[in-house]
Amino acid sequence: MAxxxxxxxxxxxxxxxxxxxxxxxDTAVLTQGVADAIAGGASAVQYRHKTAAPDLRRAQxxxxxxxxxxxxxxxxxxxxxALALELDADGVHLGRDDxxxxxxxxxxxxxxxxxxxxxNDLDRAAVAHAAGADYLAFGAVYPSRIKPGAVHxxxxxxxxxxxxxxxxxxxxxxxxxxxxxxxxxAGADALAxxxxxxxxxxxxxxxxxxxxxxxxxxx
Numbered sequence: 001m002a003x004x005x006x007x008x009x010x011x012x013x014x015x016x017x018x019x020x021x022x023x024x025x026d027t028a029v030l031t032q033g034v035a036d037a038i039a040g041g042a043s044a045v046q047y048r049h050k051t052a053a054p055d056l057r058r059a060q061x062x063x064x065x066x067x068x069x070x071x072x073x074x075x076x077x078x079x080x081x082a083l084a085l086e087l088d089a090d091g092v093h094l095g096r097d098d099x100x101x102x103x104x105x106x107x108x109x110x111x112x113x114x115x116x117x118x119x120n121d122l123d124r125a126a127v128a129h130a131a132g133a134d135y136l137a138f139g140a141v142y143p144s145r146i147k148p149g150a151v152h153x154x155x156x157x158x159x160x161x162x163x164x165x166x167x168x169x170x171x172x173x174x175x176x177x178x179x180x181x182x183x184x185x186a187g188a189d190a191l192a193x194x195x196x197x198x199x200x201x202x203x204x205x206x207x208x209x210x211x212x213x214x215x216x217x218x219x
Contacts, residue, residue: 014113014135014168016043017211018192020078021064022199023049025056031063036203038071041211046093046115046192048078061087076113084112091115091134096124101131115170120153122161129165136165137192140173141183146194147173158187177209184213 019042024030034045045068047061061077065087068075074090077083081104084092091113094104105114115135116128125136138157140150150173158169171188176196183191193210200206 013189014044014115014170015189016191016214017041017197017207018044018046018170018190019197019207020046020048020172020192020194022194023051025052027056027060027063030060031067033198033203034064035067035071037197037207038068038073040197040204040207040209042073042197042207043211044074044076044190046076046078047089048093048194050079057083058087061089065089074113076115081107084108093117093137101128101133105132118161119151120157122157122164125161125165129167133167135168135170135190136161137170137172139171139192141171141188142174142176142179144173155182155186158183162187175210177206177213180210180213 019037021030021034045064047064049057049060061083064075076091076093077089078093079095079098081092081099085107092104092108093115094101095117101116108114113134114132115137116133117137118125118128120138128136138153140147141153141155144150161169168189169187170190170192171183172192175183175191175193180191191210197203197206
């Protein structure tokens with residue numbers, strides 16, 4: 001199966017606004033939303049659709065790859081290493097039950113990104129770090145409508161993780177334009193956001209507001 005030509009290289013360090021897709025079956029609506037988020041300043045995109053059938057997931061990843069590569073933005077596939085490899089996506093993000101980090105690192109090679117959900121667990125982060133994860137994700141930092149039962153990751157955890165691992169840190173869970181500054185100040189390199197971008201009437205403006213917080217970060 002033909003795929004969109006791969007970007008020259010994946011970024012060495014994930015940072016900024018990390019747009020995570022909502023679960024939308026309409027591929028045209030999804031791709032337009034992602035295009036608007038990128039236009040607003042999203043520096044990376046994660047495709048996440050837990051309930052989609054395999055054919056829909058494949059078609060949506062292909063469509064999003066075309067959008068992302070036109071803008072030089074990496075597309076990372078949630079949970080599905082096989083699909084990420086099949087379509088030559090820019091990386092994969094794995095949760096607790098989504099496979100072994102060391103195996104994923106070996107199969108992805110050095111040019112694709114590997115992200116690992118660490119929740120509020122520094123021991124899990126240590127395993128991911130040792131396996132070669134490119135970034136470590138912690139959350140939920142705030143109550144999340146999408147994952148109401150998610151464990152809480154306190155903001156103080158980011159300073160500890162930064163000192164211990166020296167890897168890019170991604171914050172996820174309940175992040176909005178009103179609380180994002182606190183998360184960045186706590187040490188998050190990137191903000192993984194769904195609702196505060198895609199559940200708004202102006203996706204581009206919402207993304208720009210969040211992405212702009214990084215431009216205002218102290219050097």
